[in-house]
Amino acid sequence: MKNIIQPGHPLIKTLVTRLRNLETDSYTFRKTLSELARLLLYEALKDEKTEEINIKLWSGSGNFPYIKGERYVFIPVLRAGLPMLDGVLEAVPEASAGFLAIKRDEKTLKSTVYYDRVPPLKGKTAFILDPMVATGGSLDHAISVVKGKKPDRIFTLNVIGAPDGVRRVCENHPDITMVIAQVDEKLDNNGYILPGLGDAGDRAFNT
Numbered sequence: 001m002k003n004i005i006q007p008g009h010p011l012i013k014t015l016v017t018r019l020r021n022l023e024t025d026s027y028t029f030r031k032t033l034s035e036l037a038r039l040l041l042y043e044a045l046k047d048e049k050t051e052e053i054n055i056k057l058w059s060g061s062g063n064f065p066y067i068k069g070e071r072y073v074f075i076p077v078l079r080a081g082l083p084m085l086d087g088v089l090e091a092v093p094e095a096s097a098g099f100l101a102i103k104r105d106e107k108t109l110k111s112t113v114y115y116d117r118v119p120p121l122k123g124k125t126a127f128i129l130d131p132m133v134a135t136g137g138s139l140d141h142a143i144s145v146v147k148g149k150k151p152d153r154i155f156t157l158n159v160i161g162a163p164d165g166v167r168r169v170c171e172n173h174p175d176i177t178m179v180i181a182q183v184d185e186k187l188d189n190n191g192y193i194l195p196g197l198g199d200a201g202d203r204a205f206n207t
């Protein structure tokens with residue numbers, strides 16, 4: 001799979017371990033997801049082209065490199081992806097946001113989109129934010145919805161995946177780039193990632 005980036009940075013690993021720790025409270029859990037999203041965005045954009053913009057300086061004016069953030073649209077998948085939005089918008093405040101809510105059925109593990117507020121994406125680069133890739137069904141679904149809005153490029157920023165789910169998404173969508181912090185061992189019989197971090201939405205919002 002060529003379309004996957006797994007950064008392996010010690011700070012990223014440390015933040016993922018903080019998420020796994022059951023003693024991490026939900027406020028810290030959300031803050032950590034936000035910080036991780038920003039670090040994953042750095043990885044996604046490491047070869048991004050900049051353009052020269054002219055800015056006022058204390059000593060006159062000059063041309064300096066800048067990322068064209070207006071063309072980025074960040075799309076958190078509710079609920080668990082929502083805390084990731086702050087971190088990426090802090091890094092690129094010129095970007096806009098769209099929202100997608102997806103819930104997977106606890107028994108069948110099939111996902112349903114129940115809210116789509118993603119704008120048209122022509123000429124845009126879309127970043128789908130969802131911490132967990134278990135069976136991969138929800139992310140597969142999210143990518144299909146986003147592709148329907150015709151963006152130029154799609155990145156997904158994810159925190160923990162299970163091997164089969166990650167493979168499913170990357171093989172079904174070879175034209176996207178997945179940036180994921182860690183790939184764990186497997187799924188349990190209920191479709192939860194092991195060792196994982198439990199239910200990310202519940203951990204983030206104290207439910």
Ligand code: PRP
Nearest residue numbers: 079080103104133134135136137138201
């Ligand atoms: C979680 C997570 C992913 C999905 C991953 O959402 O945020 O969207 O599960 O599972 P999958 O790869 O097997 O589809 P969930 O459906 O639990 O909704 P929530 O965020 O509202 O809790």
Ligand code: URA
Nearest residue numbers: 134192193198199200
């Ligand atoms: N969704 C989660 O939040 N956690 C898992 O382990 C699997 C799906």
